[in-house]
């Protein structure tokens with residue numbers, strides 16, 4: 001019987017859909033994600049595996065799965081956890097889930113932008129700590145985003161959705177990306193493309209929306225952070241390693257940057273202690289696509305990708321090495 005392994009608990013309807021196709025379905029159901037040894041054991045003999053971003057899919061994984069493996073369907077838009085060349089070398093199709101999570105992730109990115117510029121985290125911590133407070137004219141003042149410029153690093157599905165939200169709040173839109181923002185969004189949003197260094201040095205907020213690749217690892221490094229405008233903000237819902245987290249923490253601690261709001265971390269789920277102690281940082285535990293509707297759509301799409309390959313059809317979201 002054809003076997004599909006799922007490395008994390010997913011919504012029941014997505015599992016039912018996989019089972020309805022007549023395949024054996026094995027779902028990791030522990031309280032924690034599988035550790036490496038558990039993962040390699042789980043995927044043994046699988047024809048298809050539905051993975052999540054914390055599963056490293058490399059030569060060792062593919063070897064452990066064995067010769068029956070035909071498809072690895074990542075339940076994520078990002079696929080930096082997958083060695084695409086190793087998959088291709090073994091004839092394994094790798095897929096992701098674009099097109100269903102950009103609004104949810106942009107919602108979170110925009111929420112983080114408001115949270116950090118309006119000092120929501122500080123206010124929440126103050127109240128929960130039982131510290132005394134009163135309405136005062138100059139108490140906990142943040143900054144308005146209206147009239148400011150957001151600089152997007154990456155202007156694909158999520159970057160463009162973020163730009164739409166920012167424009168609705170009367171921000172100006174600038175971006176640096178490998179390709180121009182798609183039309184009609186670029187014209188509608190009056191989005192200005194510019195070289196990365198110019199973007200970083202000129203915008204009031206830098207928000208990351210690029211994939212993690214060798215070209216984007218530490219794309220916001222100490223050197224670029226040093227060129228940012230004093231009082232600027234950083235938002236990261238892309239991948240933690242796109243930023244030199246320690247350099248960011250230093251710029252925030254010195255007060256040169258006004259704040260940062262982060263959903264992703266360099267050594268996730270570990271967080272640099274230097275960040276944890278800072279008041280001007282909002283920290284979210286990787287919640288970009290975390291709403292019921294979106295996660296259901298992502299799991300359904302991953303299931304659809306796996307089932308297509310098992311049925312000998314092209315996968316809707318096959319990734320190219």
Ligand SMILES: NC(=O)c1ccc[n+]([C@@H]2O[C@H](COP(=O)([O-])OP(=O)(O)OC[C@H]3O[C@@H](n4cnc5c(N)ncnc54)[C@H](O)[C@@H]3O)[C@@H](O)[C@H]2O)c1
Nearest residue numbers: 078154155156157158177178179209210211237238288289
């Ligand atoms: N926090 C979360 O929960 C969450 C959720 C979904 C996706 N993500 C991350 O967001 C990333 C972007 O997702 P997307 O759906 O918008 O992808 P996308 O492919 O639609 O867009 C990626 C953009 O990055 C740009 N880019 C690529 N390399 C670049 C470089 N070197 N410099 C500047 N720009 C570059 C591309 O030109 C494109 O504009 C994903 O790869 C994933 O890592 C995070």
Ligand SMILES: O=C(O)[C@H](O)[C@H](O)COP(=O)(O)O
Nearest residue numbers: 076077078286287288289290
């Ligand atoms: O790359 C992605 O698509 C996401 O990071 C992945 O789907 C996990 O969703 P998240 O927890 O990031 O919202």
